[in-house]
Amino acid sequence: MKRPLRNPQIVWRHEKRREEEILKAQERGEAVEDRGTVILIISGMMHQLNLVGGHIWSLCDGSRDVDGLIEALAEDFEVEREELVEDVRDFLADLEQRGWLSYV
Amino acid sequence: MSEAFTDLFSAPLTFNWTLSFRCNFVCAHCYSRFEEGEELDTADIRRIVDVLAEKKVPFINFGGGEPLLRSDLFDIATYAGRQGLNVSMNTNGWLLDGDAARSLQASGFKSVGVSIDSHQAALHDDFRCQAGSFARAVTALDHLRAAGVKTTMSSVISRINHKSFRDLLDLARNHGVTQIYLHNFKCSGKGFENRQELDLTPEEWRDFYVEALMVKEQVKDLAISFDDPVIASLPQYRENSLVKGSSCGKLSLHLRPNGDITPCGFIPLVVGNILRDDFDEIWYHSPVLNAMRSKEAKGKCSGCAAFADCLGGCTARALAVTGDLEQPDPHCWK
Numbered sequence: 001m002k003r004p005l006r007n008p009q010i011v012w013r014h015e016k017r018r019e020e021e022i023l024k025a026q027e028r029g030e031a032v033e034d035r036g037t038v039i040l041i042i043s044g045m046m047h048q049l050n051l052v053g054g055h056i057w058s059l060c061d062g063s064r065d066v067d068g069l070i071e072a073l074a075e076d077f078e079v080e081r082e083e084l085v086e087d088v089r090d091f092l093a094d095l096e097q098r099g100w101l102s103y104v
Numbered sequence: 105m106s107e108a109f110t111d112l113f114s115a116p117l118t119f120n121w122t123l124s125f126r127c128n129f130v131c132a133h134c135y136s137r138f139e140e141g142e143e144l145d146t147a148d149i150r151r152i153v154d155v156l157a158e159k160k161v162p163f164i165n166f167g168g169g170e171p172l173l174r175s176d177l178f179d180i181a182t183y184a185g186r187q188g189l190n191v192s193m194n195t196n197g198w199l200l201d202g203d204a205a206r207s208l209q210a211s212g213f214k215s216v217g218v219s220i221d222s223h224q225a226a227l228h229d230d231f232r233c234q235a236g237s238f239a240r241a242v243t244a245l246d247h248l249r250a251a252g253v254k255t256t257m258s259s260v261i262s263r264i265n266h267k268s269f270r271d272l273l274d275l276a277r278n279h280g281v282t283q284i285y286l287h288n289f290k291c292s293g294k295g296f297e298n299r300q301e302l303d304l305t306p307e308e309w310r311d312f313y314v315e316a317l318m319v320k321e322q323v324k325d326l327a328i329s330f331d332d333p334v335i336a337s338l339p340q341y342r343e344n345s346l347v348k349g350s351s352c353g354k355l356s357l358h359l360r361p362n363g364d365i366t367p368c369g370f371i372p373l374v375v376g377n378i379l380r381d382d383f384d385e386i387w388y389h390s391p392v393l394n395a396m397r398s399k400e401a402k403g404k405c406s407g408c409a410a411f412a413d414c415l416g417g418c419t420a421r422a423l424a425v426t427g428d429l430e431q432p433d434p435h436c437w438k
């Protein structure tokens with residue numbers, strides 16, 4: 001199976017401290033979908049990925065196929081398997097369409 | 105984007121790094137000519153690169169002083185590149201011949217910016233107090249292009265060029281430049297001394313930016329960048345910038361030749377030393393940085409509808425002219 005790989009040209013950073021804050025906010029029941037834990041810098045513009053998106057991004061290192069990626073995510077996120085599968089596929093399709101991801 | 109304080113990044117995205125205050129020019133607007141200080145050896149510079157890599161700072165930009173005066177520049181850049189940093193620099197171009205351009209390419213520079221302040225050789229040379237500097241700066245752009253290095257051009261907007269900035273854009277285009285920075289005039293160092301003569305009035309700044317923003321919208325083959333937070337108060341300003349107000353202390357920091365950290369090259373307040381102090385402690389707890397990140401509106405800024413976007417404009421200029429970083433930017437036309 002093909003393995004998703006981040007575009008190596010893209011400069012990105014995992015924001016650990018932000019993530020800690022966001023996890024706390026989530027526990028308090030706040031909406032955190034719009035808050036970024038991973039930042040990408042693409043042609044001088046910054047983009048942010050939220051908790052789930054950032055996690056997926058971090059896993060797209062070309063070492064695992066999509067099933068493996070879902071497996072790894074399922075350990076960290078308590079959501080219905082079907083929902084997770086769909087979210088991951090949509091997100092990967094979006095990244096691929098933007099040219100931020102390819103398959104190896 | 106949420107701008108909550110807790111959303112602060114874990115480190116800046118860019119370090120503007122003055123490797124040396126030494127320069128082969130004495131430009132009329134330069135901020136660094138009155139500065140002196142110890143310079144670090146290559147081993148210490150590498151230690152700094154290690155810290156930046158560990159903190160995952162993605163970009164470093166060598167400025168000056170003239171970076172090419174450091175004989176270990178290529179070694180430093182190569183080392184930084186291997187550590188995952190994206191390296192760029194700014195130069196006056198004087199020393200940038202074909203060999204230097206090829207060495208810059210070989211040491212992994214992502215882009216090199218050349219400072220050119222007028223499309224007229226005589227004006228540029230006069231401004232830079234160096235006969236022949238225009239010709240060499242332009243040739244430097246060509247050497248870089250031939251060596252396959254991406255080039256940018258930097259122009260300090262002042263009385264000598266604010267009406268003819270379109271010619272600067274043409275010059276950039278003709279030499280294969282893809283991005284031009286139209287820098288605002290800063291009031292420190294020699295810029296402060298020559299302020300009366302070179303700086304525009306607030307109304308002239310407004311007119312310049314209104315026109316330049318219009319041109320920016322029209323021009324497709326050249327990216328035009330400004331670094332002046334006060335333009336956020338103009339309705340014509342449509343950019344979705346990463347942070348409000350000055351980016352210094354939020355997205356960028358500045359390093360002096362001895363490893364001292366200041367918020368930006370134009371703010372002479374040392375917040376710590378990268379080799380001696382704990383970086384996280386400085387980044388999260390420096391009183392100066394935190395003051396810059398949470399400016400209160402003072403003077404005419406209080407009650408100004410633009411404050412949320414402009415945050416009082418350029419902190420460096422306010423500090424240089426009034427001694428208080430929360431005072432309105434002296435360039436503000438409101």
Ligand code: SF4
Pocket residue numbers: 334337404405408409410411412414415416417432433436437438
């Ligand atoms: S008054 Fe202050 S906040 Fe308003 S535009 Fe001027 S500098 Fe910016």
Ligand code: SF4
Pocket residue numbers: 290331332333350351352368369370371417418419420421
């Ligand atoms: S303080 Fe002014 S000169 Fe310094 S980085 Fe900020 S906007 Fe630029």
